[in-house]
Amino acid sequence: MKSKRMKLLALPYLVWMVGFIVIPLLLVCFYGFTDQSGSFTLENIAEILVRENYRPLCLALLLSAVSTAICFLAAFPLALILRSRKIGRGSFAAFLFILPMWMNSLLRILAWQTLLERKGVLNGILTALHLPGQRLINTPYAIILGMVYDFLPFMILPIYNTLSKIDDNTINAAYDLGASIPTTIFRVILPLSVPGIVSGVTMVFVPALTTFAISDILGGGKIFLIGNVIEQEFVLNSNWNLGSALSMVLMLFIILSMALLSRYDSGEGAMF
C-alpha cells in the first residue's frame, strides 16, 4: 500500500518526463528520419556530410572543447582555494560566483558586446592608457570568452562540492607520508574530485556545444556554429526535417562525449 502511494507521488514527474522529454524527443526523431512529405528517408541525416553542415559542427566542437578546458583550469584552483577557507566564507565566495546567474544570460552576453566593441569599455581603457585598441568583438575568441563567462559557475559548483566532501584526514595523511603539495594535489585530491570534474565538464561542454545565442551576439553573425545552423533551419528555412536530423547528430556527439567521460566517473554523481 505504501509503495502504491509513493508511485502516485511520482506521477507528476512521470507526466512531465513523458510530455516534455520523451514525446519531444520522439518528434525530433520522427522529423529527422522523414522528408517534407512524411515518408522515411536518411537523406537529412546524411546532410551532415555536406561542407555547410560539418564545418559549423567541427568549429562548435573546437570552441566548446577549448572553453571547457579553460573553465576547468580556472575552476579547479578556485575550488581548492574555496575549500581551504573556513566553511562560512568559502560558501559565501561560491555564492558570489553564482550571483551573475541571477541575471538573464542573454543580457550578460549583450553586456560583453558593449565591453568588447571597438568603441567599447575595454578599448576605451586601452586608449586612455595610450595603448593601441584591439579588435576583440566578432572573433572566435570573443565567443570563447562568452562561453567561459557564461558557463564557469557550472564548472565551479560541482568541483567545489566534491572537494569540500574530501575528508581533511585524507589530505593530512598524504602530507604525513611525505607527499609534497603538488603530489598531494595531483595524486590524492585530483583523483578524488573526478566525479565533480566529470559533471562540471558535462555541464559546460554540452550547453557550449549547442549554443547559438552567444555565437550570434559575440560573433556578429559571421561565425556560424552548429547551433546557429539548426536555428536557421527551423526559423528561416522552415525545414524542420533537416533541423531535427542535425540535432540528432549533435545529440550523438553529446552522448559520445558523456560515454567517454563516464568511464572516469566512479558512479557517484556529484552535481550539487
Added chain:
Amino acid sequence: MRKASALYLFSLCLLSVFLGLFLSSCGKSAEKEEKEQGGENVVNVYNWGEYIDPEVISLFEKESGIHVVYDLFQTNEEMYPVIEAGAVRYDAVCPSDYIIQKMMKNGLLRELDYDRIPNIREIGEEYERMCAEFDPGNRYAVPYTCGTVGIIYNKGMLDALGVPYPTKWADLWDPRLKGEILMQDSVRDAFMVALKKDGSSMNTVEDQELDRARDELIRQKPLVQAYVVDQVRDKMIGGEAAVGVIYSGEMLYIQGEVEGSGMDLEYVIPEEGTNLWMDGWVIPKNAPHWENAEKWINFLCRPDIAKKNFEYITYTTPNEGAYRLLDKSYTENKALFPDMGELLKKGEVYRYLGEAEEAKYNKRWKTVKVS
C-alpha cells in the same frame, strides 16, 4: 488502497474543474470577440507596432463615430497566417509589398472601390506606379509608407581612412574598408546588394546569377565587420563602423541622435538601383465591415492626417497633400523624399517568389554564413 483512489479522484476533480474554467473562459473571450467583430459600428484594424499616431485613431473615432479595434503584428510572416486562417477577421490590414502580392495571388483580398475613397487623389503618381509593381492596376492596395535601402556612411571615419564616399554598392567591396562594413543580416537584403551590384534583378531566380551573388558575398565577408539587422542604426551612431546598409526610415532618427556631436552621417542611394519598399492598406476578402475599412483608409489619406502620421512615424509618406504641408527641413531631406522618377528607373520592389525559389536564396545564404 482506498486512500490512493480517493487521491486519484480528487486530482481528477481538480483537473476537470481547471479544464472547465479554461474552456468557459475561452468561450467567453470568443463570444466577446464575436461581439467586437460582428458589432455594428466598428472597424478591425491590423497594423505594425508604432506605425500610427495614436491621436489619429481617436480623431477618426470622434469624427466618424466608428469604434476602432486595433491589433498589432511584428512581421509580415506573422500576419499572413492569421488572415489566411480567417479565424480572426480584420477589416483593414497594412502589410508590405511582396506579402500584398502573395495575399492577392491567393485570393485573400477585396477589390477597393475608389469612389468611396476619394482622398486617393492625394497619393503621388510615382508612388501609385511603384505600388503597381506588386499590385497591377492598383486594385487592392493604398500606399501608406515607403522607403529605400541605401548606404549610410560616416564622413569623418572615411576621411581618416582615405576612402572616397560611397556612391554605389560596388564600393562595399573596397578592400580598404576591411572590418568597417555592416551588412544586413537577412537573406533578401544581403542578396539584393550583391545582385544589384552586378546589374541583376533582385528578384532573379536564375541559378547562375544567384551563384555569382553568393560568391561575391563570400568575397566580401572578410571585409564585413558584422551581419546585423536593427543594430546598424546603433552601431553607426556609436561610431563602430564606417559604412552600413540601412533602411531609409531610420535616417531621421539617426540624424536627430548625432546632431551637435560633430559626427557626420550621410545616406546615399546607390547608383545601381536599390530596393524600394512600400507598405499599403488592404481589405481582406472576409472583412465584416469593409465599408468602415474604406472610410478608415480614406481618413488616413486626408493630407492633415497623413502629415500628423508622418511626423509620428517619420517614414516617407506617399501623400502629396501631406508633403505640401510639411516643414522644409523634412521635404529637403533626400533620404526621406528622394527623386522618385529617377529611382523608379533602376529601383525594384521585392516580389513574392514562391517557396521553391526562396529556398534557392536560403541555401546560398547559408553557404555565405558558414564560409
